[in-house]
Amino acid sequence: xxxVEQDPGPFNVPEGATVAFNCTYSNSASQxxxxxxxxxxxxxxxxxxxxxSGNEDGRFTAQLNRASQYISLLIRDSKLSDSATYLxxxxxPYYSSASKIIFxxxxxLSIRP
Amino acid sequence: xxKVTQSSRYLVKRTGEKVFLExxxxMDHExxxxxxxxxxxxxxxxxxxxxxxxxxxxxxPEGYSVSREKKERFSLILESASTNQTSMYLCxxxxxxxxxxxxxPQHFxxxxxLSIL
Numbered sequence: 486x487x488x489v490e491q492d493p494g495p496f497n498v499p500e501g502a503t504v505a506f507n508c509t510y511s512n513s514a515s516q517x518x519x520x521x522x523x524x525x526x527x528x529x530x531x532x533x534x535x536x537x538s539g540n541e542d543g544r545f546t547a548q549l550n551r552a553s554q555y556i557s558l559l560i561r562d563s564k565l566s567d568s569a570t571y572l573x574x575x576x577x578p579y580y581s582s583a584s585k586i587i588f589x590x591x592x593x594l595s596i597r598p
Numbered sequence: 599x600x601k602v603t604q605s606s607r608y609l610v611k612r613t614g615e616k617v618f619l620e621x622x623x624x625m626d627h628e629x630x631x632x633x634x635x636x637x638x639x640x641x642x643x644x645x646x647x648x649x650x651x652x653x654x655x656x657x658x659p660e661g662y663s664v665s666r667e668k669k670e671r672f673s674l675i676l677e678s679a680s681t682n683q684t685s686m687y688l689c690x691x692x693x694x695x696x697x698x699x700x701x702x703p704q705h706f707x708x709x710x711x712l713s714i715l
Contacts, residue, residue, distance in 0.1 A: 517701040528688055528706040529641070572641075576701050586631075586704070590640040 488512060489575050491589040498563060499597055505559040506592045508573030518556045519574040520547055523591065529572055532558075560594075568596045601625070602707035604689050610713045617676040619710055621689030628694035630672035631704060632656075632664060634685040641688065647672055648694060679714045686711050 491508045498504045510518075518535035533540065535547040535556050546559040556575075560567055570591040577585035605620035623630065632644045633656075643656030647666040661683060665673040672691075676683055690704040 519703050526686075528709045531703045531705065534703060574703075586643070588641040 489573060489587045489589040491571075491573055491592045493590060493592060495593040495595050497595045497597060500563060500565060502563050502596075503559065503561050504563055504594065505557055506571065506594075507555045507557045508575075508589050508592075509553075509555040510575045510587075511554070512575070512577050513551075513554060515554075515575045515577050517576040518547075518549055519576075520545075520556075520558050521572040521574060521588075522569040523572055524569050529588075532571070563594075563596045565596050565598065568594060570594070602689055602691055602705050604687075604707035604710050606710050607708060608711050608713075610715060611676075611679050612715055613679060613681060615676075615679045615714075617679050617712070617714075619674040619676075619687055619689075619712070621672045621674070621691075621707055622670050623672075623689075623691040623705075624670065625691065625693070625705070626669065627691035627705075628669070629692045629702075629704075630666065631690040631692075632662075632672065632674045633688045633690065634658070635688060635709075636685050644674065681714050684712060684714045 488511050520532040521529040522532045523529040533542050533547050535549050539548040544561045548557045570593050572591045573589040575587045602623045611617050630647045633641045635641050642658050644662050645664040647653045650669050653664050663675045687710045689707040692704045693702045
């Protein structure tokens, strides 16, 4: 089983729809979680951190479910500009190794007019 | 805003050449990273540095070395470039909170598309 898994998609949804996708992780000791977005041929950009109590940033809501070991990203009222690949990142609490910063392989989202 | 600057957006080199990729960050971050990203393989960590002159191997260090002589600058070196090192290279930096190296988000540079002919 991969340490971090995402559905690669593509998710193809109409403008204005609500879309959600998950990211599962295998290490129950994982401590911090993030969502990044990556546009085609560009660098990943931090979208939001994911906090234990869940957090919202405008149309975006991130949640963490420690019991089931997944994080989720919900996008409301989707815009054409939301089309991108969404990467989840899971950081494990190792003190001396960066190799435990794990990127998911991404979920492709395409918003159609 | 965090600014991570990579020296080149596009680079074309020949097999066997020694290639230097430079990365500079302006936020006084302790941690700096080099990744490569290939279709279907996602982001893979090559090397990581958590302080000046300190470095650790990532998942795919073979064929690469790094240098961190100053806090703001992290260089990736391809000792003898090969065609399988054609890729998108991404540099990132992050703040180190206390003794845990990896619990802060990373900020990426624009990337360098490297082609080895």
